[in-house]
Amino acid sequence: MMCIFYDSHFMLNVMTEQPQRATSVSLCWRQSRLKPADKRRVSPQQEPMKDSSVPSCPQRAQPAGKRRNLEFEPLSTTALILEDRPSNLPAKSTEETQRHKLEYEEMVAGAKRRELKEAQRKKRQMKERHRQEDSISNAMVTWNTEILPHWDSMCGTRRVRELWWQGLPPSVRGRVWSLAIGNELNITPELYEIFLSRAKEKWRSYSETSSVNDSESDGGASLADRESSLDLIKLDISRTFPSLFIFQKGGPYHDLLHSVLGAYTCYRPDIGYVQGMSFIAAVLILNLEEAEAFITFANLLNKPCQMAFFRVDHELMLKYFAAFEIFFEENLPRLFSHFQTNSLTPDLYLIDWIFTLYSKSLPLDVACRVWDVFCRDGEESLFRTGLGILRLYEDVLLQMDFIHIAQFLTRLPEDLQSHTLFNAMASTHMISRNRRWAQVFSALMKDGNKEADKNTSPALRS
Structure with missing residues (x-):
C-alpha cells in the first residue's frame, strides 16, 4: 500500500510540474518576441495571468535612447532591423548598428513619401470629381x-x-436619346402592352409544350423561331452586365428586361431575338421607363446599320467593313498593315462592337458616352469609336500576333477612361479624299461588290 501511495504521489507531482514548465517556456518566448510597440497594443484582457510559481523571464536592459520618441511607428516588421540580436548570437558592431539605423530611417522616409504621394493623388481625384459634378450640374440646367x-x-x-x-x-440622357433616335415606327405604349401580353401568352404555351416539342422536333424550325425562344432570352439575360447583379434572376431589372425583349420578338418575328440585343435593351432600361425603353429599342434596331447586322445581311455588312478599312488605312497605316499581315479582318472585332453598341466591350460609363455621340452623329460614330480604340492601343497591338490581338479587342482593359478614348476619337479624321463617311459608303453601295470583295472575310463567307 505504501508503495502504491508513493508512486501515485510522485506521478502527480510530475504531471503538475510539466505544464508549469511548458507555460514558463511559452511565456518567455512570447515576451522575448514582442516589440515595444506590440506590448503597448496588448489589452488588459489579453495579458497572461501572472503565477508566482512560474519563474519570470530575464529582461535585457534597453540601450539608452533606442527607439524612443519615434515619429513613425510601423505596424509591420520594418523596425525589427533596429532590434539587438538574441543573446546566443554575436552582438551587432557599432558600424552595423549605425547602418541599420540609416536603413530604417530611409524606409520610414520612403513610407512617408508614398503616403504623401497617395494623399496628393486622392486630393487631385476629389478636386476633379468636384469639377465634374459642377460641370454636370451646370449642363443639366442648360439642357433642361x-x-x-x-x-x-x-x-x-x-x-x-x-x-x-x-x-x-x-x-437627361434617356430623354435626349429618345428624342434623337425618334419614333419613325409610331409605336405607342398601348401597342407595347399588346405585344407584351402576346409574349407572355407565347411563353406560357411554350413552357407547357416544350417537352413535347423537344421530343418531336427535327431541327427544321426557322432561325427566328429558335432565337426568339424563352430559353435563349433567359440565357442571354443571365449574361447581361453580370457584375451589376441587377438583370440576373432575382435582380430588380430582370423581369423588365425579359418583358422588353419578349415583346420585341413578337413585334418583329422576322428578326426574332438575336444575341447581343439584351445589352442594348439593358442600357435603355437603365435610362428610360419601360414603355419608352421598348419604343426607343425598336426604333434603334430599325436603323440601317443595326438592321444589316441583326438580319446578318452579309453583303451589306461587307460594305460596312470595306468603308471602315478605308478610314482605318488612312488614319492608322502602320496598324492597318500589321492587321493585314496577320490576316485580321474587321469582322473579328467589329461585329461584337456593333451588335452591342460597345456596351459589352467598354465600361458602362464609357459606353454611355459612346451612345451619346452615336445618337448625335449616327452610324458614323460607331466606326469612329472603333478607330479611336485602335488608335488608343496602337502601340500595344503592334507588338501582338493574331491570337493576342483578337483576344485583346474582344476584352478591352477595364480601366479605360472616357476622356482618353474621346481624345483618340477626336484625333481620328472621318474624311477620305474629301469624302465623309456617308459619301464613301454610298460610293461602295453604287460600285456593287467590287470593293467589298477585296475585303471579304472568311468568317462571313462561312
Whole structure:
C-alpha cells in the first residue's frame, strides 16, 4: 500500500510540474518576441495571468535612447532591423548598428513619401470629381431650361453639338436619346402592352409544350423561331452586365428586361431575338421607363446599320467593313498593315462592337458616352469609336500576333477612361479624299461588290 501511495504521489507531482514548465517556456518566448510597440497594443484582457510559481523571464536592459520618441511607428516588421540580436548570437558592431539605423530611417522616409504621394493623388481625384459634378450640374440646367424645351430648333446648333460631345448629364440622357433616335415606327405604349401580353401568352404555351416539342422536333424550325425562344432570352439575360447583379434572376431589372425583349420578338418575328440585343435593351432600361425603353429599342434596331447586322445581311455588312478599312488605312497605316499581315479582318472585332453598341466591350460609363455621340452623329460614330480604340492601343497591338490581338479587342482593359478614348476619337479624321463617311459608303453601295470583295472575310463567307 505504501508503495502504491508513493508512486501515485510522485506521478502527480510530475504531471503538475510539466505544464508549469511548458507555460514558463511559452511565456518567455512570447515576451522575448514582442516589440515595444506590440506590448503597448496588448489589452488588459489579453495579458497572461501572472503565477508566482512560474519563474519570470530575464529582461535585457534597453540601450539608452533606442527607439524612443519615434515619429513613425510601423505596424509591420520594418523596425525589427533596429532590434539587438538574441543573446546566443554575436552582438551587432557599432558600424552595423549605425547602418541599420540609416536603413530604417530611409524606409520610414520612403513610407512617408508614398503616403504623401497617395494623399496628393486622392486630393487631385476629389478636386476633379468636384469639377465634374459642377460641370454636370451646370449642363443639366442648360439642357433642361434651354435645349430640351426647344429641341427641334436647338438640337443641330454648334453649341448643342459641343455640349453633346462633352457628355450628356445622366438625368437627361434617356430623354435626349429618345428624342434623337425618334419614333419613325409610331409605336405607342398601348401597342407595347399588346405585344407584351402576346409574349407572355407565347411563353406560357411554350413552357407547357416544350417537352413535347423537344421530343418531336427535327431541327427544321426557322432561325427566328429558335432565337426568339424563352430559353435563349433567359440565357442571354443571365449574361447581361453580370457584375451589376441587377438583370440576373432575382435582380430588380430582370423581369423588365425579359418583358422588353419578349415583346420585341413578337413585334418583329422576322428578326426574332438575336444575341447581343439584351445589352442594348439593358442600357435603355437603365435610362428610360419601360414603355419608352421598348419604343426607343425598336426604333434603334430599325436603323440601317443595326438592321444589316441583326438580319446578318452579309453583303451589306461587307460594305460596312470595306468603308471602315478605308478610314482605318488612312488614319492608322502602320496598324492597318500589321492587321493585314496577320490576316485580321474587321469582322473579328467589329461585329461584337456593333451588335452591342460597345456596351459589352467598354465600361458602362464609357459606353454611355459612346451612345451619346452615336445618337448625335449616327452610324458614323460607331466606326469612329472603333478607330479611336485602335488608335488608343496602337502601340500595344503592334507588338501582338493574331491570337493576342483578337483576344485583346474582344476584352478591352477595364480601366479605360472616357476622356482618353474621346481624345483618340477626336484625333481620328472621318474624311477620305474629301469624302465623309456617308459619301464613301454610298460610293461602295453604287460600285456593287467590287470593293467589298477585296475585303471579304472568311468568317462571313462561312
